[in-house]
Amino acid sequence: MYDFSFHRPADLASAEGYLKAAEAKLLAGGQTLIPTMKQRLAAPKHLVDLSNVAGLTGIERKGRNLVIGAMTRHAEVAGSGVVNKAIPALGLLAEGIGDPAVRNRGTIGGSLANNDPSADYPAACLALDATIITNKREIGADEFFTGLFETALGADEIVTRVSFPVPIKAAYLKFPNPASRYALVGVFVAKDTDGVRVAVTGAGESGVFRVPAMERALSKKFSAKAVEGIKIDPSTLISDIHGSAAYRAHLVGVLARRAVETIAKTK
Amino acid sequence: MPKVNLTVNGKPVSADIEARTLLVTMLRETLKLTGTHVGCDTSQCGACVVHVDGKAVKSCTMLAVQADGARVVTIEGLATDGTLHPMQEAFRENHGLQCGFCTPGMIMTAVDLVNREGNELDEHAIREGLEGNLCRCTGYHNIVKSIAAGARAMKGKRRAA
Structure with a gap:
């Protein structure tokens, strides 16, 4: 790893100040960034650690929404009574990320800002129509994820909180890569009063995406049968040593059906 | 610096x-x-x-x-005054190691698991808890046995930080 200057600001304004320097990068839980720096795939000159910045942690129910601070660790989300009461699927998703030691460090804000095409949280945000709140503005999930490891975040923008509208029911089904536990394919289905949203991670060449055909079918009739005939076009899906695009397209259908069945079974 | x-x-x-x-x-x-x-x-x-x-x-x-x-x-x-921590002792008793390379991490992970999930751990909980720890000798069987025994032995004992 190349050396860098390390900064540990105590508030958002100073964190933003450090980001004005050339080649500055934010450090949240570091479970992706540190390995990336070790491989010299990233070499920031300034590393701005958010762990001491006040007001970035915590989980609370605010009316219709579940609001999670950006620096909240995966283990905290997984073990939170508030999360598991409001959106149990989100708690289970967090419980399935990496391994226990990774979950003790990794954060929701870091995962979203990184937008790994195989990460779990982007699927939850997109299916639940979450709002990503930054030091400057609020960004809807549909606008936030803009491509492979790309987001709508500006260079001096910092994710502070994520607000999830609490759905009627939701489920996340993941086919984990047996070695990395990243999603080979993951499908998040959320059913709310105004319809159904289906988001897929692990499969898209441009990262997380929605499946409008499934959403329309499920909004009309919420049953596993409704999604059965719907084909996913493999031409924009990831193909690698772990699975071909055609296999991933098949998995999207299987996992979507299982997610709908899981929702149908929950009270 | x-x-x-x-x-x-x-x-x-x-x-x-x-x-x-x-x-x-x-x-x-x-x-x-x-x-x-x-x-x-x-x-x-x-x-x-x-x-x-x-x-x-x-x-x-x-x-x-x-x-x-x-x-x-x-x-x-983990050990205090020359006495092994109950989890260390359980690994010794149950042949929870062969070459020993993974053992420090296994034991620290196991103690963390007990701190989170308590002293009565079934095999499934232990294997899930070891998701992020690899062993190339034992096939995990005796590690799982060791952790179940160590978890019970930790009951009422001082918690490692």
């Missing part, structure tokens, strides 16, 4: 180190606590697991400067 102040196994420690120093490097090379191992160096094998402020972390995937001000416990911090 940044100065890092930590409490390691109950003792205050401070060192001037490069910002890029990994926590595991500081433990092993600066503090000479070589019980914490580097296996894969890519966050997968868990040989480097230590506790930071009471939680298991992979010390190869954390900078030492991130641990500034924290309480760190390594495998060297």
Whole structure:
């Protein structure tokens, strides 16, 4: 790893100040960034650690929404009574990320800002129509994820909180890569009063995406049968040593059906 | 160079180190606590697991400067006055190791698991809890047995930080 200057600001304004320097990068839980720096795939000159910045942690129910601070660790989300009461699927998703030691460090804000095409949280945000709140503005999930490891975040923008509208029911089904536990394919289905949203991670060449055909079918009739005939076009899906695009397209259908069945079974 | 102040196994420690120093490097090379191992160096094998402020972390995937001000416990911090920690004793009793390379990480992960999930752990909970720890000798069978026994033996005993 190349050396860098390390900064540990105590508030958002100073964190933003450090980001004005050339080649500055934010450090949240570091479970992706540190390995990336070790491989010299990233070499920031300034590393701005958010762990001491006040007001970035915590989980609370605010009316219709579940609001999670950006620096909240995966283990905290997984073990939170508030999360598991409001959106149990989100708690289970967090419980399935990496391994226990990774979950003790990794954060929701870091995962979203990184937008790994195989990460779990982007699927939850997109299916639940979450709002990503930054030091400057609020960004809807549909606008936030803009491509492979790309987001709508500006260079001096910092994710502070994520607000999830609490759905009627939701489920996340993941086919984990047996070695990395990243999603080979993951499908998040959320059913709310105004319809159904289906988001897929692990499969898209441009990262997380929605499946409008499934959403329309499920909004009309919420049953596993409704999604059965719907084909996913493999031409924009990831193909690698772990699975071909055609296999991933098949998995999207299987996992979507299982997610709908899981929702149908929950009270 | 940044100065890092930590409490390691109950003792205050401070060192001037490069910002890029990994926590595991500081433990092993600066503090000479070589019980914490580097296996894969890519966050997968868990040989480097230590506790930071009471939680298991992979010390190869954390900078030492991130641990500034924290309480760190390594495998060297578990035994008290020459008596093995119940989890260490359980690994010895149940043949939970062969070459021993993964053992420090296995034990630190196991103690963390007991701290989170209690003293009665079934096989499934233990195997899930070991998701981030790899062993290349034992096939895990005796590690799982050791952790179940160690968890029960920890009941009512002092919790490792």
